[in-house]
Amino acid sequence: MPANPAPQRESRARQFLGQLSGRLYWRTFVLIVALLSVSLAAWFQSFRVQQTDQQIEQTARQITSLIDLTRIALVHSAPQARNALLDELVRREDIYIYPRRADDRWTPMERTEFTRRLAASVGARLHERLNFADSVNGESGLWIGFRIDTDPYWLLLDPSRIDESLGETWVIGGVLATLLALIGAAVIAGFVNRPLRDLSVATARVREGDFSHQLDETSGTEEIRDVNRGFNRMARALQEIEQERTLMLAGISHDIRTPLARLRLEAELSVPDEQARRDIIDDIEQTDSIINKFMEYARSASPVRQRVDLPELAQRVRSDLDKWGDLRIRIDETTAASALADELEMRRVLTNLLENARRYARSPGQDLTQVDIGFLRRTGEVAITVRDHGPGVPQEQLALLTRPFFRGDAARTSAKGTGLGLSIVERTVARMGGRVELLNAPGGGLLVRVWLPRDPTDLPTLQPA
Incomplete structure (x- = not known):
């Protein structure tokens, strides 16, 4: 009815x-x-x-x-x-x-x-x-x-x-x-x-990272003009700082990756012990991954929003991550959901969430991570949900998970990481006009809801949050 x-x-x-x-x-x-x-x-x-x-x-x-x-x-x-x-x-x-x-x-x-x-x-x-x-x-x-x-x-x-x-x-x-x-x-x-x-x-x-908008400095009262001038100077200063930070990180990344590539080559050629060679290469790859995370966190490019079919996007990301043999992804294929978002940015968001679950949410008693991906729709917005079956997170730490460099290791596993995964997710989603919701799922595990503006051409079916 x-x-x-x-x-x-x-x-x-x-x-x-x-x-x-x-x-x-x-x-x-x-x-x-x-x-x-x-x-x-x-x-x-x-x-x-x-x-x-x-x-x-x-x-x-x-x-x-x-x-x-x-x-x-x-x-x-x-x-x-x-x-x-x-x-x-x-x-x-x-x-x-x-x-x-x-x-x-x-x-x-x-x-x-x-x-x-x-x-x-x-x-x-x-x-x-x-x-x-x-x-x-x-x-x-x-x-x-x-x-x-x-x-x-x-x-x-x-x-x-x-x-x-x-x-x-x-x-x-x-x-x-x-x-x-x-x-x-x-x-x-x-x-x-x-x-x-x-x-x-x-x-x-x-x-959202757009520093080009300038306020009027010639009309209005003197107080308003002073505020506008101060804001414009602040925006220009922030733009310069952002450009310098990006340039500095790019230079650091380039300067560090060059010796890392040489170290990997030397390890593969000169280290006779196979286990030691594998450990060295793993350390080098982890260092390179950390550099990638820093660069991704520092990125401030404005996303280009367009219609994105979220179930289809999830299928493509799952195909890309099949190489991870310790991750099992189940996708709700019965719900259609379309959002206004940047498709490339959403692939990175979903990949970060799945990588975060893979690192920190191993299913109890198993050597793999099970993740369920679902979708919610309501007036004006749509959500893609990522739920793992790990030990969950203490309630008082949920609000801290999106803070840069924070890791709730005590509640999940002792896997190493930068603590930037969920921070990158939140920043990226905010640039697309959305928001991230974190909560413990009934029955255990962490549930992440990524709410995005809903595509107006999507069917008007409503689902409770």
Whole structure:
């Protein structure tokens, strides 16, 4: 049955969000947006409080003025003219005055911070207690109960006079300010992140042995230009050191190999004892092998990545190593796996791993080494695995195996070597954009996983790591 895609999608989403949160650009963007959002929220809150105070004061003044004018008009007008006066108030100001009866059914106005303060302000201005209602006898509106002398009245106003919401203009202005803040945050984050991103790319190229990439020394701030100039000088110095080291090692290799060749020839011609002659020749070959390892470790040429069929590569390496009668290699022929790598470099990597297993991982009770080669695939990367059946390595030494000149002899065998085999593997794989994983295999033995970028044309079958 096909695997449930929902957990896979959730895992990819978490991985994507984790990558975004780890990027300096997005972290800077989010921090700037958060700062601007807090600032805008504080500004809007202070504006709202200020506008509320002004609106309460203005509305209370209007209501007070209307009640005072209504009182004056009704008190000082002739009784026969009061109806005409009330009609004029309705026609001109949309103000309704009704006598208040004892049997009126009215609903008190909803108590909010705004209405509570408004009622208190109007009452303080008129020096009397007023009744504010949302509806009277089923009719909604802004009803205010007051007295003219001893007679009670209702004043009906448009409810929009106590609208608590922010004005439409201010809302639109706030939205535009927020959008401008987001755009400004994106620009600022990009401006801050761009030099660091360029520096990160240049550093990665230097790490891979490419010293040709130079940072811009003429644009940007003075601090950025100083950093770029310092990095460029460092890259040029490292390139010169690398060239001198390679030249020195090549010269040493040439100067040492010449007398070694003469020693071997003299041993073959002048040493009569066959065993002694074999021992001398073995020592000479071991010395030559050590020189080769030093030269291989010092190599810094950038690999050329292309599609490499890993099972086919393993078959070819096994054919090349058939001359070693003490090595038995089993290859998983059921799994297809293609990587983006340098084929020649991968042959050296696999040869180093097999030679390392042959030297240090003899199967218990046998005079040979058994090695299993397998393959793993998952999203974006593929691994070739090399597992021996030797005694394994103490857990605390696993992280040290790729350190130059370290050998875990106590845990494996007393075979002699330079301690550079796994260091060469790690350096070579890193130059190809991959990584090396070392762990003890279940049941004994060392398991090495060489993870490489996956060929995009490879089938999308996934396998757990």
